[in-house]
Amino acid sequence: MNIKDIIKDKEKEFIDVAFDIWTYAEVGYKEFKSSKRLCDCLREEGFKVNSDIPGLPTAFVAEYGSGRPIVAFWSEYDALPGLSQKVKASKEPSVEGAPGHGCGHNLLGTASLAAAVAIKELIKSGEIKGTVRLYGTPAEELLTGKVVMVKMGLFDDVDAVIGWHPERLNMVMETPTSAVYQAKFHYKGKTAHAAVDPWNGRSALDAVELLNISANYLREHVPPGTTLHYSTITDPLAPNIVPENATAWYFVRAQKRDVAKSVYERLVRCAKAAAEMTDTNVTVEFCGGCSDYLPNRTIEKYLHKAMESCDPISYTEEEMDFISEMTKTLPGALEASQNQVRSDYGINVNDKLICDFFAPLSETKRKTCITGSMDIGDVSYIVPTAQINIACYGYAIAGHSWQVAAYAGHSVGMKGMLKAGEVMAKGAKLLFEDPEIIDRAKEELKESLGGKPYESPLPEGYKPF
Numbered sequence: 001m002n003i004k005d006i007i008k009d010k011e012k013e014f015i016d017v018a019f020d021i022w023t024y025a026e027v028g029y030k031e032f033k034s035s036k037r038l039c040d041c042l043r044e045e046g047f048k049v050n051s052d053i054p055g056l057p058t059a060f061v062a063e064y065g066s067g068r069p070i071v072a073f074w075s076e077y078d079a080l081p082g083l084s085q086k087v088k089a090s091k092e093p094s095v096e097g098a099p100g101h102g103c104g105h106n107l108l109g110t111a112s113l114a115a116a117v118a119i120k121e122l123i124k125s126g127e128i129k130g131t132v133r134l135y136g137t138p139a140e141e142l143l144t145g146k147v148v149m150v151k152m153g154l155f156d157d158v159d160a161v162i163g164w165h166p167e168r169l170n171m172v173m174e175t176p177t178s179a180v181y182q183a184k185f186h187y188k189g190k191t192a193h194a195a196v197d198p199w200n201g202r203s204a205l206d207a208v209e210l211l212n213i214s215a216n217y218l219r220e221h222v223p224p225g226t227t228l229h230y231s232t233i234t235d236p237l238a239p240n241i242v243p244e245n246a247t248a249w250y251f252v253r254a255q256k257r258d259v260a261k262s263v264y265e266r267l268v269r270c271a272k273a274a275a276e277m278t279d280t281n282v283t284v285e286f287c288g289g290c291s292d293y294l295p296n297r298t299i300e301k302y303l304h305k306a307m308e309s310c311d312p313i314s315y316t317e318e319e320m321d322f323i324s325e326m327t328k329t330l331p332g333a334l335e336a337s338q339n340q341v342r343s344d345y346g347i348n349v350n351d352k353l354i355c356d357f358f359a360p361l362s363e364t365k366r367k368t369c370i371t372g373s374m375d376i377g378d379v380s381y382i383v384p385t386a387q388i389n390i391a392c393y394g395y396a397i398a399g400h401s402w403q404v405a406a407y408a409g410h411s412v413g414m415k416g417m418l419k420a421g422e423v424m425a426k427g428a429k430l431l432f433e434d435p436e437i438i439d440r441a442k443e444e445l446k447e448s449l450g451g452k453p454y455e456s457p458l459p460e461g462y463k464p465f
């Protein structure tokens with residue numbers, strides 16, 4: 001059976017699923033309709049679906065087949081707050097202030113469904129043997145869903161994991177990503193009239209400011225690649241009221257989980273010192289974290305092979321007009337992307353608005369580290385993991401934007417989604433056909449861990465929401 005044909009046959013069904021999830025636009029841990037939509041479809045396709053994951057009502061694990069190898073895909077389906085958008089090339093929310101798929105996870109979740117269904121058909125026909133799984137992983141934007149699922153042991157028996165993310169390029173996502181620890185520091189002081197008796201007040205906002213100052217000094221003395229970012233939350237008060245409550249919300253990112261952890265612990269000491277200095281109290285609310293992503297080169301090479309065996313995506317005139325209109329909404333972004341492609345791959349795309357090639361593997365790119373984070377990191381520490389990107393937007397795009405939300409409901413995004421499903425399924429098929437690849441991938445993972453056991457960033461008893 002031909003994977004491309006299997007996906008083509010069910011194309012309408014997949015587009016409907018992706019569009020429904022796009023319409024639901026549910027944020028992390030609230031993706032009830034989106035998760036159910038995927039589970040219903042999987043049950044209809046003959047998968048055994050466990051949607052009763054303790055503490056994670058919007059997670060699921062679906063499975064088809066039996067025995068080894070066990071090759072898994074993952075679905076994400078959470079939206080982002082405030083990014084509701086119509087399928088049009090100018091900013092206009094579908095519902096004012098509502099969430100929207102500004103990271104394209106409706107496409108992400110459905111392409112993985114398509115890949116799992118395609119592999120199921122091959123198992124069903126007897127062409128390959130083993131088990132295919134689809135993990136429904138909630139709240140990717142909060143960077144905790146998969147970390148909790150790993151901690152629960154749900155990935156323990158998997159042999160290889162394959163995934164993707166909508167992007168501006170067709171490529172293997174061969175770059176590691178950063179680990180992150182996040183926490184909110186809640187300060188409680190004592191209010192007073194700021195002019196009449198400030199000596200009776202203890203300002204929670206002063207504590208936040210001192211924490212931020214200390215964090216900004218800390219930056220100089222952390223390993224390269226470590227970043228700190230924060231925002232502050234205070235009661236809406238006036239300058240003549242000493243603030244009783246104030247919170248600083250921090251993300252600490254680093255190229256390795258243990259570095260992120262140690263800098264985070266230093267930040268906690270800064271937070272406590274700020275409370276001491278201001279005579280206020282601080283409560284540290286650990287909000288979660290995830291490990292850095294360890295890409296598996298062995299599997300990546302087969303994903304690349306699978307990608308190169310596919311036909312490139314072609315676009316209609318109407319779709320090209322849409323891409324052209326969208327490009328105008330992000331001045332300067334097209335040139336920046338085109339320059340990046342030239343510097344990364346030596347390919348001139350100056351006359352192109354959207355990626356029309358499959359990028360070669362790059363030894364340089366894989367040695368850099370993305371400063372953002374992905375919760376697949378924790379999975380990659382225990383199972384060989386690899387992923388691809390497929391162009392679902394034009395070169396001119398901004399992450400987490402209304403433009404992404406518009407593309408994610410448009411046929412340009414849907415075409416990328418279907419291609420991603422095809423590439424992932426073709427890559428997985430290669431692993432089913434030659435389990436020695438999996439042995440080599442596991443050996444590679446063992447080497448990159450260097451004997452260090454996996455440590456979850458989450459403490460015992462952690463609850464994600």
Ligand SMILES: [Zn+2]
Nearest residue numbers: 103105140165
């Ligand atoms: Zn995303």
